[in-house]
Amino acid sequence: MAETEEPKVCRILSLDGGGAKGFYTLGVLRGIEGMVGPLHKRFDLIYGTSTGSIIAALIALGHPVDEILELYKSHVVEVMKYWLPGNKTAALEALAADVFKDQDFTATKTNVGIVSTRWAFETPMIFKTSVDQAHGDKPNFVPGFGCKISDAVQASCSAYPFFRKKTVTTSDGEAIVLIDGGYCANNPTLYAIADATNALKFDRKHIRVVSVGVGEYPAPKKSVFSAMRWIGYLFTVRLLQRVLEINTQSMNQLRHILFHDIDTVRISTRYTEPEMATDLFEHDLTKLDQLWQRGRQSFREYENALRKIL
Numbered sequence: 001m002a003e004t005e006e007p008k009v010c011r012i013l014s015l016d017g018g019g020a021k022g023f024y025t026l027g028v029l030r031g032i033e034g035m036v037g038p039l040h041k042r043f044d045l046i047y048g049t050s051t052g053s054i055i056a057a058l059i060a061l062g063h064p065v066d067e068i069l070e071l072y073k074s075h076v077v078e079v080m081k082y083w084l085p086g087n088k089t090a091a092l093e094a095l096a097a098d099v100f101k102d103q104d105f106t107a108t109k110t111n112v113g114i115v116s117t118r119w120a121f122e123t124p125m126i127f128k129t130s131v132d133q134a135h136g137d138k139p140n141f142v143p144g145f146g147c148k149i150s151d152a153v154q155a156s157c158s159a160y161p162f163f164r165k166k167t168v169t170t171s172d173g174e175a176i177v178l179i180d181g182g183y184c185a186n187n188p189t190l191y192a193i194a195d196a197t198n199a200l201k202f203d204r205k206h207i208r209v210v211s212v213g214v215g216e217y218p219a220p221k222k223s224v225f226s227a228m229r230w231i232g233y234l235f236t237v238r239l240l241q242r243v244l245e246i247n248t249q250s251m252n253q254l255r256h257i258l259f260h261d262i263d264t265v266r267i268s269t270r271y272t273e274p275e276m277a278t279d280l281f282e283h284d285l286t287k288l289d290q291l292w293q294r295g296r297q298s299f300r301e302y303e304n305a306l307r308k309i310l
Contacts, residue, residue, distance in 0.1 A: 018214030020281060023069075027299065030299070033064065045110070045111045045195060046112050050159065051280075053152070060109060085163055089158070096150035130143070146170050209264040210264075240280075248268075269298045
């Protein structure tokens with residue numbers, strides 16, 4: 001009697017946005033990589049928003065986590081230390097150009113989704129690798145809309161008004177103004193599952209999802225002088241962070257309601273200790289190293305659950 005072929009499993013890695021708090025994400029991913037080997041070989045679909053888009057793109061290109069961590073230490077800290085949008089944007093452009101150079105979406109080694117937001121239409125624009133991920137108009141599909149990975153990642157990270165909006169030009173010659181993907185899906189898991197079920201046509205029982213956040217932390221406290229000087233800026237930062245966190249939790253709740261039957265491990269630990277206070281623009285390497293260590297700890301807490309689905 002002929003052996004029955006095992007059905008193919010679609011493994012999804014979904015990475016939240018959260019600025020410099022992506023150090024936590026990298027801590028979690030370092031543990032997963034140690035468990036399963038190169039992440040681009042283990043995951044069939046990698047989605048990322050904002051800081052998650054940087055990590056997702058680098059993983060999809062075959063970079064190991066330790067290498068991405070070093071890039072974060074040298075580049076992300078540099079981006080986050082600036083106050084003015086022009087300076088932040090210039091530093092982000094330099095990061096994208098140096099890290100991704102002229103590579104386009106045909107260079108990735110697994111399927112990827114980079115989430116950004118259309119400024120004019122207030123809708124998502126997701127840069128994808130494969131025509132198999134398209135939900136329609138497949139004859140006209142072009143990987144990443146013909147854009148470079150550096151442009152897509154920069155768009156996904158452009159948290160307006162702290163960064164300037166990013167204009168990309170598609171292969172059709174359209175100039176599209178984009179902002180941070182976190183405004184529509186800071187947690188991109190739902191979009192990734194939609195690709196797996198509706199575009200790639202996987203049965204729900206054959207989908208495995210690892211959704212990694214950036215952790216949740218108390219807001220940092222400023223000195224009286226600092227608070228008075230930067231009160232408008234600080235309020236806007238906290239408002240943005242709250243918007244992104246609400247978006248993240250809403251997406252996770254919807255995922256649980258709509259796709260409760262899909263095996264999913266969600267990792268994003270909540271911390272309440274005052275010493276863990278931080279925000280998405282953190283640029284203190286000592287504090288960011290703490291986030292990395294907390295990410296490593298979170299991996300250990302979920303290690304058994306991860307082994308079951310990976």
